[in-house]
Amino acid sequence: MKIHGLRRFPLVTAIIFGVTALSNVAQFLVPGMLAHLERTPAGLHGDWWRTGTSLFVQDGGVPGTISNLLFLVFVGLVAEQVVSRPRWLVSYFVTGLVGEVAGYAWQPHGGGNSVAVCGLAGAVAVALWRGDGRLPRVASMSVLLWCGALLATVWFPLLAIGVVAAMAANIAAGRGVAAGRWAAVAVPLTGVALIAIRDIHGGALLVGLVIASALALSVRRRDPVVA
Template identity: 40%
Template sequence: MKRPPVVTVTVFALTAIPSLLQFVLPALEIALRRDPARVTDGEWWRIGTSLVVQGGGLVGTAFNLGSLLVLGALAERALGPARWAACYLGGAAAGQAAGMLLDLVDAGNSIGVCGLAGGLTVAFVLGRADRLAGAAAACYAVFLAGGLFGGTTAVIVATMLLGAAGAQLVVHRDRLPRWAFPAIVLVLGGVLSALSDLHGPALLGGLVVAAALAGTTRPTPSSAR
């Protein structure tokens, strides 16, 4: 009998409540978001609270919470609760560090989910996660690349193209070579980092944490096809 994704559900609840509440109390997002100037002035707690509110509006909130549920459940099954937490926090830490260095005022849990995507990628490479998990991590990285496009028209076109590409990754995962999934995550992590997008360091942070923990006692491997 499979264990329920307790950590995923718990973090989802802790994130969803303030994320939804901010639409009733708009000042909440401003009070909790990452603001490098305020963090430097002593409001260090914003590094943590900015993970439980969202700066991307209703669409961004829905995407971030949905991604947390899907990738979180897959990651918890493949990594176990402890590694799940380590990868989530590792991605969040790398993303927050990048945000501080780039002086970005924003909020969102996507950098934590990036850590889970990185962790899933390592689990897939090691044969501890199946193709669905590997494809989901790659699909998420592809969607993040949509943030590189600016302008309304470009965003619409990019979203359509990236949505189609992501769907192909998942639907046709059995037809793609195994190396394609980790390659997509690694390449896009590097590209996003080079273009000063904090999701790049977050993806790479999850990869590094999962790789560092790879030799420790692990949960029963998933069926890798």
């Protein structure tokens, strides 16, 4: 089944988007929901559920919520073209949970699915490095825009670098120029830069790369793409 050039319908992406979006809407309607579910030091002292539930609430208000949901769709649907659905879930949730745990040390208060999206970005980056033929044309653009968005949280003008790089990658792809590896390298570089300033997304990006690499090595043949 082909949708806008994709090889299969991004079912898992759609489900996780739906669940997260509904939770985010409820967060804005139910007073105290964010405070009860977000990551806080209490997660290490009895409120154990916070490590997981913090992936389903957003601490960035309406703009942050919209951004995280849009990137979940954009990066998620690309990842779902090249990894099996179980591997998609592993990349998303294991990376997300590791990111939330790291958050207790570096950013003890907060919530959002952005750290989990980093796991999907890692999966796409590994596929780009390997030159996976199942990747859609927008694959390089997806990770470059995501890296730009993460860097913009540190200094907003850095978003322009991600946008320009994404546009250049898309033009190159349209002309048949291989730029996948250049886009893939942006992920670990962004990860290292963010780790240097103790941003949890840096660790999440690198963990996402490690998980995706390990999963890719564990599979001797490519996952079948089934609609």
